Amino acid sequence: MxxxxxxxxxxxxxxxxxxCLTPWASPPLALAxxxxxxxxxxxxxxARTKVVTSKLLQFSVIGLGFGMNAHAAVRAGQEGLLFTIVSIAGTLLLGYLVGRWLGLERRVVHLISCGTAICGGSAIAAVGPVLGAKDEEMSVALGTVFVLNALALFAFPPIGHALHLSQHQFGLWCAIAxxxxxxxxxxxxxxxxxALEIATTVKLARAxxxxxxxxxxxLVFKQKGVKITIPYFILGFVxxxxxxTYVPAAKPLGPLLVSLAKTGLTATLFFIGAGLSNSVLRIVGLKPYVLGIVLWLSIASASLYVIEHLA
Structure with a gap:
């Protein structure tokens, strides 16, 4: 040709x-x-989609910022702060205990726990080098989190509708769970x-x-001279x-940039789904999935209970 x-x-x-670049495609459909x-x-x-996925996600998140109000974002971030602190600490502690019970290698446990507690693959990619994790340990942790992450995208909206969660409640629950x-x-x-505005703001604050x-x-793993990856794209979103919020001349461009960002996000999820091959699923093994599922169900159910009764 x-x-x-x-x-x-x-x-x-x-x-x-x-x-996936057309208006007929949705994020769940693109992932599927x-x-x-x-x-x-x-x-x-x-190899190419792995490189593109991270950058495209970052630019898409920045683009979403052109459709959000800073005052509303601050309120959402303040509300999610306590949820964030408690859930991160609780997930890391539970991960350590369940990981010991399962007999998993300590580094794998910490990577999966960090990925569940903070922001998935980004957290694993940042903590892995600090931890001195091996390539196979990184692969196991990333595979576990990506598979469960894909399931969450399909499962959460129907659950939210079934429980009659408000937009506010669902956005907060998504960002945490x-x-x-x-x-x-x-x-x-x-x-x-x-829900999109609240979820994006709280999730990026969590990141x-x-x-x-x-x-x-x-400190815990006694690693010295390590380099920590900082998610600078969050500054672009802010x-x-x-x-x-404060530049009236930029407002006419907002809807176009947000639309492009949503299209970019849809393409990102297509790339993520295309990367979950049989080899990725097999490399994980049963025990890491058990750990990931226990942590995921724990944080999802606990945060849902608190949000339904307090938010």
């Missing part, structure tokens, strides 16, 4: 990606299509604009806890939100 040789896998990948691709013909661009920022934003966007948790990890 036009002088290029294309394989069937590449053609299918391209067609699905193009569809990516998963279907990974489990059938496979992803022909695994879903692992990765991509699925938090995807699930909240499917629920409504208010900043990567820094103190990474420092604590270096800046975009401030521009949208």
């Amino acid at each position: 036009l002088g290029f040789t294309l394989t069937l896998r590449q053609v299918v990948f391209g067609l699905l990606l193009v569809f 299509l990516g998963l279907a691709l990974a489990q059938t013909v496979g992803n022909p661009f695994v 879903i692992h990765d920022t991509s699925s938090v934003v995807g699930a909240a966007a499917a629920y409504g604009n208010e 900043l806890w990567i820094i103190p948790v990474a420092l604590g990890t270096a 800046l975009a939100m401030l521009v949208n």
Whole structure:
């Protein structure tokens, strides 16, 4: 085609990606299509999509900031602060206890616990080098969190509707109980604009806890001279939100940038699903899944109870 040789896998990948860029595609559908691709013909661009996914997610999150009000975001962040502190500390402690009971390697336990407690793959990627984790330990932790994260994107919106959660309640619950920022934003966007605003703000505020948790990890595991990855894209989100709130001339561009950001997020979830191949699922093993499920159900049920009764 036009002088290029294309394989069937590449053609299918391209067609699905193009569809995910259209208004007919939703975040859950994009993730499902990516998963279907990974489990059938496979992803022909695994290495490239891994690189693109992280950057695309960051730019999409920044773009969402152009549709948010700084005053509302501050209120949401303040409300989620206590939930964040208690849930992170509780998840790390529970992870340590359950991990010892299962007989899992200590580094794997800490990585899965951090991924569940803070922000999924981003937290694992930041804490792993501080921990001195091996490649196979990183793969196990990332595989566990990504699989459960994918399930959360499908499960949470129907649960929220069944329980008649308000937009406010659902946004807060998503930010606390879903692992990765991509699925938090995807699930909240499917629920409504208010849920999206609250979920994104609280989740990004939660992501900043990567820094103190990474420092604590270096102390507990007695690691010296380590480099901690700081999620600078959160500053871009805050800046975009401030521009949208205080620069009237920028407001006409807001809807366009938010629309592009949502499209970028949909493509991101397609890439994430396309990366969950059979080999990724097999490398994890049973015990890490047990740990991940116990932590996920614990934080999801406890936070839901508190939100329904207090928020």
